[in-house]
Amino acid sequence: MSYLFEETPQYALNKIAKSVPLDSKLVSTASPLPNTKTPGFSPIYRNDYSPNKLINVPYPGLDTLYKLFDAAAAAFPDKPCLGKRIKNPDGTFGKYVFETYGTIRQRRNNFGSGIFFILQNNPYRLVDSPAHAKLKYDPTNKNLDNESFILTIFSHNRPEWSICDITSAAYSITNTALYDTLGPDTSKYILNLTESPIVVCSKEKIEKLIDLKKSNPEELRNLICLVSMDELTTEDSYLRNYAHENHITLFDMRQVEKLGEINPLEPNEPTPDSVFTITFTSGTTGAHPKGVVLTHRNAVSGVTFLFSNFFGHFNSIFYSFLPLAHIYERAVIQFALTTGAAIGFPQGPSPLTLLEDIKVLKPDTLALVPRVLTKLEAGIKAQTINNDAKPLLQSIFTKAINYKMQEQAKKENEHTNPSLFVYDRLLNSLRKKVGLDNVLAITTGSAPISSSTIKFLKASLNIGLAQGYGLSESFAGMMGSSKFDAESTSCGPVSVTTEIKLKDLPEMGYTADDEEGPRGELLLRGPQIFKEYYKNPEETAKAIDEDGWFHTGDVARIDSEGKVSIIDRAKNFFKLAQGEYVTPEKIEGLYLSKFPYLAQLYVHGDSKESFLVGIVGLDPTTAAQYIHARFRDKIVKKEDIVEFFKTPRNKKVLLQDMNKSVGGVLQGFEKLHNIVVDFDPLTVENEVITPTMKIRRPVAVKFFAQQFSDMYAEGSLIKDTNGKL
Structure with a gap:
């Protein structure tokens, strides 16, 4: 469709920026839809902000990750985008250095063009391989008739990881990820299943990947190209020789970008139904992981959820801490890129640099997991309320934290942090000492967390802490609590992108008619929810019923305000x-x-x-x-x-x-x-x-x-x- 007058990306994002954050009261409850209760199930619940329809885009026309990033790059070309700390000659790390949105967009185009060049001209391309038949650039196809080849990413969090994601979105390439804890057998399984021809990885992974193909030449016959995120020098010539001995070409990222600059291709724009990524769940059964197929529609719906629960501002500062191989961090980073955020990455693969990095970066928000938060809680307690070596300090902090917890637990303070002038100064000094002085709020998800941990950290750091719920199958979060939720026990209501209901589990004693509120297995449906597991129709049929409801396996309770608490796991009894x-x-x-x-x-x-x-x-x-x-x-x-x-x-x-x-x-x-x-x-x-x-x-x-x-x-x-x- 063509228009005489079109809105610019700057206009769209400026309008969004003026509209966020939404009044948290508007999205903080959910209600059952009339006449939707059926035997064995609760009613269907939707967010009260939009009870008549599910919302899957933040703004008309912004319906793919490619469009979201391109809008941000057009609106904020000179703003810092991806950054890392430069290593000093003595081995320490200095300040963060960023590349701008405009620079990253150009690198994206060069890298995407270069990927097609090195694959289409690869000497080890197999004429009899269906996977290699996909190694073509076809901007007319829109990734509907033919599936994309699978680009695999394998490294710790770093700017190049995000460039791979941004490039995949722009050139309609489906990607997936490996991570160290999978082990070689599972990595081999994923590379074989996806028939991935190319892995973009950090340099220390290269030899292991070549070893893997050498040991499994037939199963990994489609793997013909490795791209190092780190520069390859003459000292790495043995890696190039080893790769060629096993029918693999080896480049570094800058070489690929240079080849793309010389042989440019315009982005191959995806559609909402184009597959963006296949994320492999680590699984709790011990069997091979399942590949969750996620489209641009799913991803943009996830970004839309984050906008609905957004409590920050545009052009903020993010720290990319949680592994990008998992969907939680990827959703957060896609949202950050949409809002023109400066995203800082860790020094390296170790999680132990978290506090050191954030003291330098000074981010506005942090996405963490319960295990990190419980360690932070223990450390703060040791220095404050459990500090027997300093009884005066212990007494002062105990009074301040207990009083702050008492005030934050009041229902009338559920959407704001009560101001306590004297105690706030003390608690703010503690937050600054930890390195969180600029942080507006912390979000947590991926695993259960104690309400006592949330309450203590909210009070001791004088900060908001929101708990969310989501899965790989929902492109991460699709519900989230208020950052100052009084009880700190729920994941909040279902978001505007999804509808939910509960299935009775009488054998476990959970039904929709329980006195304390409906309880049962949580079922999800909507544009944020995946449609299938990769090449696994049997597991897909087990997970998604004939009415399109995804059965999560998690047991939930819904209270009178529509807030959801995860209380158990179905079948684990x-x-x-x-x-x-x-x-x-x-x-x-x-x-x-x-x-x-x-x-x-x-x-x-x-x-x-x-x-x-x-x-x-x-x-x-x-x-x-x-x-x-x-x-x-x-x-x-x-x-x-x-x-x-x-x-x-x-x-x-x-x-x-x-x-x-x-x-x-x-x-x-x-x-x-x-x-x-x-x-x-x-x-x-x-x-x-x-x-x-x-x-x-x-x-x-x-x-x-x-x-x-x-x-x-x-x-x-x-x-x-x-x-x-």
């Missing part, structure tokens, strides 16, 4: 010998939220046994404090603490304290009767948790089989002779 059903995720969450000395917990039951056992991971920052307070003993070394809790007497005291903390919340059969104590027993390396910290229960039950057997042989530590707790 088992029956004990006495016939009682137990849901371990609910139990784990309660112990972790009520007993602050735990960092990890895995609850296990057996149908032949009458009680539960558990694998306990102590919090390394507070374990010594607990031992000193409870046992009047001073033990600092981790290995000594583990030995300390191998003694049945000491282990029993710890277990009694854990059970006391969950008091009347859990029934007797839901409490732990024996435990094994360690630090970080659940790791990605031993494959019992996913990179997003979800427990892979089928794997974990085998991994800890001997410990479970030993605990059941030892018996309950807390029953008296009559079998009572």
Whole structure:
């Protein structure tokens, strides 16, 4: 369609900028649609901001990631876009240096053009490969008749990662990602399944990838090109030779961009239905990961959700901390690019540079996960309310934090931070010391988090903290709480992009007619929700029903305002010998939220046994404090603490304290009767948790089989002779 007068990208983004943030009260509730309740299900809920329709674009015409970034690049060509810290000669890192939106757009065009050049002229291109038949530039196709080839990205967070994403969007290339914790077998599986011809990676991954093809020449026959994000020098000639020996061409990114500059191609604009990415979920079953197929429509809907819950401003500063291989961070970065943000990246792959980097970058917002926040909470507590070495400081901060928590918990303060002049100055100084002085709010998602952690951090840092919910299948978040939610227990209402309902789970005791509000398995539908798993119709059919509802497997409760709390996981329950059903995720969450000395917990039951056992991971920052307070003993070394809790007497005291903390919340059969104590027993390396910290229960039950057997042989530590707790 052609127009006599067209709105410029600057006009569109300026209009959005003047309209955000939305009044949080307008999007903070959801309601059931009339006459939508059916047997076995709750009514359908929609956000009260738009009950009559779902919204999937932030502004008319901005319906692909390509259009969103191009609008930002046209509106803010000279604004900083992607930045990194320059390494000094002494090995330290200096200030952040940024390239502008205009520069990144030009690099995008050069890189996209160069990718097609090196693939179409590749000497190892196979004439009999259907995957290699896709290595063509066809701007008339719009990625509808023919699928794109798959470009694979493999590195830690860095500007080049985002350039790959931006380029993929502009040239209708579908991409996917590998990450270290997948391991070589899963990486081989993904490269084979996608028939990916090209991997763009950091230099240290190159040799491993060539090794992988050398060991699997037939399965990885389609892999014919590697592009290093780092410059290749004459010293790297052995890598080029090794690559050619295994029918792979090797370039660095600047070479590809130069070839693209010499052989330019205009962006091959995608449609909303073009596939943007295939994100492989790490999975909790131990089987091969499933590839979630996500279109530009899904992605732009995700950006639209973030606009509806936006509490910042345009041209802000973001820090890209969470792994870009996971959809949570990718959604955040796509949103940041739309708003003209300056995005700073970490020094390298280590997460330990977080606080050092943000002190230099001074971001406005942070997207973090519960594990990072609980460590931050423990560190702040050690310096403030648990600082026995400085009683005066301890007393002052305890009063300030407790009073701030009390005021923030009032319903009338749900959409604003109550001003407490004297205490605010003290708490703001603490926030500045941590390096968060410019941060307006923190968002968290991907895993459950204790409400006590949210309340403490909101108060101690005098900051907003919003909890969201989303999945790979929903292009990350599709609901989010107010950043000053009074109770800090929910993920907020469903957003304007999606509708939800709950499915009864009578075998678990959850129904839509429960007294405390509808409870059941959470079902999602709308433009933000994926349509299929890659080359996996069987799993797609299991996940999406005939009416288009995606069954998440998460158990939710919806309150009177339409706010959603995730309370359990469907199918993760088992029956004990006495016939009682137990849901371990609910139990784990309660112990972790009520007993602050735990960092990890895995609850296990057996149908032949009458009680539960558990694998306990102590919090390394507070374990010594607990031992000193409870046992009047001073033990600092981790290995000594583990030995300390191998003694049945000491282990029993710890277990009694854990059970006391969950008091009347859990029934007797839901409490732990024996435990094994360690630090970080659940790791990605031993494959019992996913990179997003979800427990892979089928794997974990085998991994800890001997410990479970030993605990059941030892018996309950807390029953008296009559079998009572």
